[in-house]
Amino acid sequence: DQQVKQNSPSLSVQEGRISILNCDYTNSMFDYFLWYKKYPAEGPTFLISISSIKDKNEDGRFTVFLNKSAKHLSLHIVPSQPGDSAVYFCAASAGSNYQLIWGAGTKLIIKP
Amino acid sequence: KAGVTQTPRYLIKTRGQQVTLSCSPISGHRSVSWYQQTPGQGLQFLFEYFSETQRNKGNFPGRFSGRQFSNSRSEMNVSTLELGDSALYLCASSLDTMNTEAFFGQGTRLTVV
Numbered sequence: 001d002q003q004v005k006q007n008s009p010s011l012s013v014q015e016g017r018i019s020i021l022n023c024d025y026t027n028s029m030f031d032y033f034l035w036y037k038k039y040p041a042e043g044p045t046f047l048i049s050i051s052s053i054k055d056k057n058e059d060g061r062f063t064v065f066l067n068k069s070a071k072h073l074s075l076h077i078v079p080s081q082p083g084d085s086a087v088y089f090c091a092a093s094a095g096s097n098y099q100l101i102w103g104a105g106t107k108l109i110i111k112p
Numbered sequence: 113k114a115g116v117t118q119t120p121r122y123l124i125k126t127r128g129q130q131v132t133l134s135c136s137p138i139s140g141h142r143s144v145s146w147y148q149q150t151p152g153q154g155l156q157f158l159f160e161y162f163s164e165t166q167r168n169k170g171n172f173p174g175r176f177s178g179r180q181f182s183n184s185r186s187e188m189n190v191s192t193l194e195l196g197d198s199a200l201y202l203c204a205s206s207l208d209t210m211n212t213e214a215f216f217g218q219g220t221r222l223t224v225v
Contacts, residue, residue, distance in 0.1 A: 004154070036216075043116070043202050043216025044155070089154060099168050102147075102154030 003027045004092050006103035014111050019077040021106050023090035026071065030092040034100070035064060035075050038087045047088075048075070077108075085110045114139065116205050118217035125224050130191040133220045137184050137205030143167075144186040145214065146178060149200040158201075161186050162208075193224045 005024045013019045023033075031052040036044035050057040050064045050073070057064050063076045077084055087107050091100040117136040125131050137144050143162045147155040157170035161180035178188040184205075190197055200221050204214040 006154075009152075041218065043204070043218050045216070046213045049213070091155075099157040099160070099170060100155075102156070104152060104154045 002104075003030075003101045004090060004103040006088075006090060006106045008106050009104070010107040010109065012109045012111060013080050015082060016079045019075075019080045019084065019108055019110070021075040021077075021088050021090075021108065023073045023075075023103055024071060025073075025092050025101075027092070027094065027101070028071070029094040030101075031095065032093050033064070033066060033073050034091045035062075036089045036091065037084075038089065038105070044089060080108075080110045082110050082112060084108060116203060116215050116217035118201075118203050118220050120220060121218065122221045123223070125193050125222065127193055127195060127224055129193050130189065131193060131222060132187055132189045133201055133203075133222075135186045135188075135203030135205075135217060137186070137203075138215055141205040141207055141215075142184055143206045143208060143214075144180055144184060145204045145206075146186070146188050147202045147204065148172075149202060149219070150198075155202065158188065190222075195224050198222060198224045 003026050034049040035047040038044040048059050048062050050066050055066050066073045087105045089105045091102045093100045119134045145160040146158040149155050160168040164180045175191045180186045200219045202219045203217045206214040
């Protein structure tokens with residue numbers, strides 16, 4: 001049973017446009033969410049996080065939105081750049097010292 | 113400062129053998145977590161060590177074990193290897209709590225034949 005789902009295995013976006021990556025979760029106990037980016041042959045790199053007390057967190061071009069009632073979060077990248085092409089993982093936990101549960105990832109391709 | 117170092121980068125083993133993977137965390141980081149990644153799957157949590165103690169454990173069989181040394185370096189061991197153990201094994205280190213910003217190593221690609 002997948003508690004964290006990223007239903008789009010891949011997404012293609014034009015350079016300069018907005019990229020929206022989605023993530024759904026089933027466990028209502030999750031209260032901390034993170035996004036990681038992964039390039040081939042490298043480990044994941046932390047991008048941005050959000051706790052359940054907030055519904056939005058911004059860091060430069062990256063914004064994460066959390067909709068607790070829908071158990072849904074999304075990552076917005078504006079504007080998209082070629083270097084953003086990577087696999088994006090969302091992860092969730094029920095507390096800072098509980099294991100992270102990861103989605104399967106979405107491969108983002110930015111077209112020139 | 114140096115990042116998370118995992119050795120070896122690549123490994124080929126035969127079914128039934130055992131393997132030990134190593135992870136050196138960022139200096140000062142006390143939490144080390146291990147993950148398994150297989151194609152099409154997210155990262156599956158194996159276990160987390162903090163100050164030489166296993167603090168969290170995922171749902172993997174007892175063939176998967178680990179330890180952490182006083183310098184925070186960690187090793188994971190897989191005994192009686194199976195073909196399905198072929199995966200990328202990732203190590204992540206963080207300052208104290210497991211789920212604050214964690215820094216990952218490049219991983220060890222294990223192939224079981």
